[in-house]
Amino acid sequence: MRTDTGQVIRLADYSPADFVLERTDLTFELDPRSTKVEARLIFHRRPGVAADAPLVLDGDELSLSGLLIDQAEAEASRYTVTPDRLEIRDLPEESPFEITVVTIIDPESNTQLMGLYRTNGVYCTQCEAEGFRRITYFPDRPDVLSPFTITIIAEKAGNPLLLSNGNFLGGGNYDEGRHFAAWFDPHPKPSYLFALVAGDLGVVEDTFTTASGNEVALKIYVEHGNEPRAAYAMDALKRSMKWDEERFGREYDLNIFQIVAVSDFNMGAMENKGLNVFNDKYVLADPETATDADYANIEAIIAHEYFHNWTGNRITCRDWFQLCLKEGLTVYRDHEFSADQRSRAVKRIAEVRHLKAEQFAEDSGPLAHPVRPETYREINNFYTTTVYEKGSEVTRMIATLLGDDGFRKGMDLYFERHDGEAATVEDFVKSFEDATGRDLSQFKLWYSQAGTPLVTVSTAYDAAARTFTLSLEQMVPATPGQSAKQPMHIPLKFALIGENGGEIAPTAVSGGEVSGDVLHLTERSQTFTFTEVPDRPVLSLNRGFSAPINLSFDQSGADLAHIARHDSDLFARWQALSDLALPVLNKAANDARDGKVVSVDPALVSALIETLANDKLEPAFRAQALSLASEADIARELGGNNNPDAIHAGRNAVLKAVAEKGFSTFERLYKELAPKGVFAPDAAGAGRRALRNVALTYLAHAEESPARAAEAFAEADNMTELAHALTVLAHRFPEADETLAALAAFATRFDTNPLVLDKWFSIQATIPGEAALARVEALMKDPRFNAQNPNRVRALVGTFAFANPTGFNRVDGAGYRLLADQILAIDPRNPQLAARLLTAMRSWRSLEPVRAEAAKAALGKITGAKQLSADVADIVERMLKA
Known part of the structure; x- marks a missing residue:
């Protein structure tokens, strides 16, 4: 099932491998340029x-050095070999039989960072999705599982550590200057979960x-x-292990669990059985160098990879179409852990x-695909937010439909039935159906239909009859390859809030299934009547965003304000404030586009200030409530013909209006929330810092002076406040002397810390306005910029493209051309990185015509290149396809 040729792979074509792999024994003789x-x-x-x-084994840029069949050298007539296939x-008539394959690989020159490569003198592997075939010829597919025995031989002085999956069997001296270590993983696993690390750490x-x-x-x-x-x-690892035992009944199953942090890594982390490999940005933290967001990410990703031990490793996916079965499910688990x-x-x-x-x-764009796609050309391009985040939401909806007890019963049955197997979405859903008796056949459409459902809402109250009617209509928009959609099963949590702020419990409801506080929308249109x-x-x-949908509900500002004041569901209160703000932000963007004076609805300003001043609400919630929708969110709500400069100007006008009205409250909170005592990366401390940083942002809009932010930068005793103060300076006052001095001081102070320097690059990459392009180009020439390191490229080029709407979307198209040039330069050495950067242009069709044409021309430049990887070719062709 080759994918790097760009051929289309179809779920419908799946068939099991012709040969069953019973056992895998690997011996590595490590050498930087010639590993055997x-x-x-x-x-x-x-x-x-x-x-x-025939037995067909996958390869990728391999060179066969030897082939034995049942320990006898294979005759040339018995095999055909290319770099990509053996x-x-x-084959012997008697089973089982033994195949021995010898390859020679070059870790030092492996810039793709897939397979076995070296980073900072450390040997490291990344095998998901199809990296193992860059190590040796192998049936490299997730449904081929076997126990692995690993022997690693290497020069001792430079590689005192020799690590692999499973339990340590032993090791010792091998010959002069070299030593060995042996590992055994008794749990059958596919090759994508293999890991090896060797070096001095x-x-x-x-x-x-x-x-x-x-x-x-634990190491x-x-x-x-x-x-x-x-x-x-x-600490996060130990908490994760305990939580998984208590919440899901899952214990760890080996004698040792190891994590290795490396600086050159295409992904965030990898769940290899017993030996997780992490991008070091998701492991390393202290108050001086890590923000509260860094701590939260470390906690979540440590948990995510550990939770994969059961949802991904012990039960893996039958084929890559089932990727959501391990990733979406495990994201749900790490979300619940963090909550x-x-x-x-x-x-x-x-x-x-x-x-x-x-x-x-x-x-909503050209890259739309179902949670479980039906086809793909390059599997690396389907490690997407749809598979991960929407996949998590689908799991969450199952929990909502079944309740806590029903969901746990279904999970227990899933683990019992499929431990040690490669499973499918059907296996997963069937476990819940059999455990609870619930028919989920309609619900399964969430796995196969792409697009975000739109639910239109209307209500009416009959005072004489004392009835409240709720009419709902659902529509799933057309997406690439799917023009006609069926009605989904959409679980909607709800509450009826009375005039006094309390919840009204209706006597009865008709018109469809209602279970507790959940309405079940299953038809294209339904009317529920509450008596x-x-x-x-x-x-x-x-409430709680029980379904990942768009709501079209013409709810009055007074009703939204009532929810924002009284709803017992804090998420619903935040959503009501957001729904109040979005029309104001949209109007502000349109006014700025049309050259009008931007006006801001006083009701919104009052609601936000009221929330800000409500000390009964936790600081972290108030920080979220005052963090208005981003420019990208506003662009999405506007729908099309977007002018990023106008959106930016309109949003800033709203921020300034809120800042001026609430100045005294922002100033009071900024002073009251000043750090006291020793920094702690806990939720309470993070919440206080988040609200103080929000206050600083608003104060900078009201005062139009860098003085307060410069003072905050000078006084900060932790990276959360230091980086935010620098961001406020750079974004609001980019040419001020205080800003230039702070940027220089930050770079000098953290010159030897790559992860903190990534923040320095990112802060500058997101400074809004046309000058951003020249700034990014200059930073690319800075000696601290390392084009070979994915983290550094993402920090500068990726942040510019994904998170700087005005700078990247210049009307002359220069931002798009810069990205196109970078993608073409990166693609030959690291196709995965290039393809992920390219997705920054996924919404190009929503731009106003001049920018859209410039973006299309840049995409055309990429397609016109003489040679593209399958990763990049797949993305750019889907983006340009009408």
Whole structure:
């Protein structure tokens, strides 16, 4: 099932492999430029497979050095080999039989960072999705599982650590100057979960005792000197292990769990069985160098990769079309973990902000695809927010439909039935159906239909009859390859809020299924009638964002303000404030576009200031409520013909109006929330810092002076406040002497810390306005810019393209041309990085005509290149397809 040729792979064409892999023994003799890999593989024919069927193994830029069949050298007539494929014929009639493949690979020159590569003197692997075939010829597909025994041989002085999956068997001296280590993973796994790390690293060690009394050794490996900065990651790991036992009944199953942090990594982290490999930005943290957002990300991603031990490793996916089965499910699990560790409401708001900004944009553009796609050309391009975040929302809806007990029963049955197997979405859903008796056949459309459903809402109250009617109509928009859609099963949490702010419990509801506080919308249109409703209620709908939908509900400002003041669901209160603000922001953008004076609705300003001043609400919630929709959110709401400069100007006008009206409150909070005592990366401390930073942002809009932000920068004793003060200076006063001095001081202070320098690059890449392009071009020539490091490229080029609407979307198209040039330069050495950068242009059709034409020309430049990877070719062709 090759994908790098660009051929279309179809779910409907799936069939099991002809040969069953019983065992994998790998021996690595590590050398920077010439690593020898010997793979001893034990196979047997699957019943019913023809005796003359060949064994076909996948490769990628490989060179075969030796081939044995049952320990005898294979005759040339019995096999055909290319860099991408090894076909072996005339196989032994008796099963099982043994194939030994020897390859020689060059880790030092592997700039794709897939397979086995070297980074800062450390050997490292990344095999998901199809990287293992860059190591040796192998049946590299997720439904081929076997136990792995690994022997690693390497020069001892430079590689005191020799790590792989599973439990350590032993090791010792091998020959002069070299040593070896052997590892065994008894749990059958696919090749994409293989891992190897060798080099010289520091370690942080701890232990965890499982619920059944097994002691697990915990080790986190980092570059020497960074050991203290791994303490929070270790704490997050232990909390994750305990939480998974309590919430899902899942214990860890090996004697050791290891994490290795490396600086050159295409992804955030990888869940290899027993040996997770992490991008070091999601491991290293201390108050001086990490923000509260960094701490939260470390906590979530440590948990995510650990939770994969069961949802992804012990039960893996049958094929890559089932990717949501491990990723969406595990995102749901890490979201729930973080919600329990922090504020559930604030975490949910952050999740929905991200979902709307990223996944909704994906769902409405040329890259839209179902949670489980039917086809793909390059699987690396389907590690998307749809698979991850919408996949998580689909799991959340199952939990909403079934309730806590029903969801846990379904998960328990899923683990019981499919442990050690490669499963499908059907297997997953069937477990819930069988555990609870609930028919989820209509609900499964969430996996197969792309697009964000639009639910239109209307209400009416009959005072004489004491009835309240709620009419709902759903529509799923057409998406690439799917023009006609069926009605979905949409669970909508709701409440009826009375005049006094309390919830009204209706006597009865007719018109469809209602279970507790959940309405089940299953038809294209439905009307629910609530009886014995004493007064006109205010409807709070889709509370907690129970379904990932767009709502079209012409709710009055007074009703939204009522929800914002009284709803017991804090997410619903935030959503009401957001719904109040969006029309004002949209109008402000249109006024700015048309050259009109921007006016701001006083009702919105009052509602925001009232929320800000409400000390009964936690600071983290108030910070979210006052963080207005982003420019990208406003562009999405406007729908098309967008002018990023006008959106920016309109949003700033609204910010300034709120800042001026609430100046005294912002100033009071800014002073009251000043740091006191020792920094702690807990939820309460993070919330106070978040609200103080919001106050600083608004004060800078009101005062139009860099003085306060410069003072905040000078006094900050933690990276959260230091980086935010620098951001306010750079974004509001880019040419001020105070800003230039702060940027220089920041770079000097953290010159030896790559992760903090990434923040320095990102802050400057997001300075709005036309001058951003020249600034980015200058930073690309800075000696601190490393074009070979994915983190640094993402920090500068990626942040500019994804997070600077005015700078990137210049009317002359220069921003698009810069990105196109960078993609063409990066693609030959790292196609995954290039393809992900390219998705920054996914919404180009929503721009006003001049910018849209410039963006289209830049995409045309990419398609006109003589040679493109399948990764980039797939993305750009889908973007340009009408």
